[in-house]
Amino acid sequence: MRVTEFSARADALRGNAHRAGAAVAAAPRRKEHIRDAAVADILRAAERVFARAGFSGATMAEIAEAANLPKANLHYYFRTKVALYRAVLDHTLSLWLAQTDGIRRDAAPATALAEYIRAKMHLTATHPDASRVFANEMLHGAPQIGGYLRRELKALVDEKSQVIEHWATLGLMDHVDARHLFFTIWASTQTYADFQPQVCAVLGKAKLTRADYERATKQLVRLILKGCGINSKV
């Protein structure tokens, strides 16, 4: 994947490529709706295609077909394939972050961690393609989102790790390495989307049901809580 040289400005990443010039004075509101709907359709289609084929394997023609639009329209809303890919990634990242709210010093470890795991698993079940696009980007060295990982994500994990260490100091749980704990939770939940063929094959099913996700969630919550020395019953 040779997208490392990507350097377009941020506003080009959200489909505003041509808009800056087009929005002379007061544009009719109807046009805005058309644009928003088209952009939403394209992003949805792109997420699916990028998830299945990766960046290089996906073609603009495939995405256009999935979005029910002529290929040229994609290039109208997103100047390049890389810009479209970035927009899909940005959307995914926005989903990924706001899940850690429950991890606060004044919360109980058992409920906070259990809720976090449940939220992560739920996100995996409801947005498997987003998870796959993200995984693909990681696999190939995170050329697009390396900066985000080192800034926003690191800051967030640093903060939440302190909370977990605080809990351990209070004797509410074992002294674990909080960062590696996060790696385990992320990996164990996202694997149900990223490695779905393997999971399905081993379970002998064509696809995962709601019951499968519930079973996986329940077991993982129990494993993590008990493994961290958190007494959840009482």
Place this chain on the structure above:
Amino acid sequence: MRVTEFSARADALRGNAHRAGAAVAAAPRRKEHIRDAAVADILRAAERVFARAGFSGATMAEIAEAANLPKANLHYYFRTKVALYRAVLDHTLSLWLAQTDGIRRDAAPATALAEYIRAKMHLTATHPDASRVFANEMLHGAPQIGGYLRRELKALVDEKSQVIEHWATLGLMDHVDARHLFFTIWASTQTYADFQPQVCAVLGKAKLTRADYERATKQLVRLILKGCGINSKV
């Protein structure tokens, strides 16, 4: 990735494409060595390139350069790009399997599971590119190795799951869902290769050291054993 229509015969997958015709009677042994060395070089280079770029993103030219060979030689040893990719995958799969030997009814759960986790983590640390090629194949729906997953892998996991259930019946550990336990172990170890950029970013390091892997292994072993109710300290 449009490799689903792949249907070459098995012997073409191992670089024997032209050999059947070339090996008229007794071929000189030196030639064999040249071939073996070239094939090994190509496979090594291909693994690296496929891991970094995925199937579609990788180019035969890149692989040729990495293997220090002209591009046409790749097509001599492996008729097509897909055949080369399959060969890399096959090599990876052979690494993946033989790690479960220690999980036997007569073994102690604590040592057997701990050793299994350590072995998996060691494989991740020493063959990160193999892990990434495998992950990439999973992400894209496992078009090449779906059959392997449903046959060999499922059979293996079914067998080992019975062992774990047997241990639980004996009261040596909790009753856990063995299949989901395997998913957690696989995901938690492979994430250090597949999601390495994320791990490095969060830890604030440029690359993972031996000490990082040891720390990760130690924590994961403790988490899993304790989480499964296995008393490892007598």
Place this chain on the structure above:
DNA sequence: GTCTATAGCCGGATAGAC
């Protein structure tokens, strides 16, 4: 068995009609 040169195709991007 090795390599250069090239055929042939495919995909991203765009020009320009409507």
Place this chain on the structure above:
DNA sequence: GTCTATCCGGCTATAGAC
């Protein structure tokens, strides 16, 4: 703002000299 037709670069695969 939408779409058809097309350009152009890059990639796989192979022909054919050595």
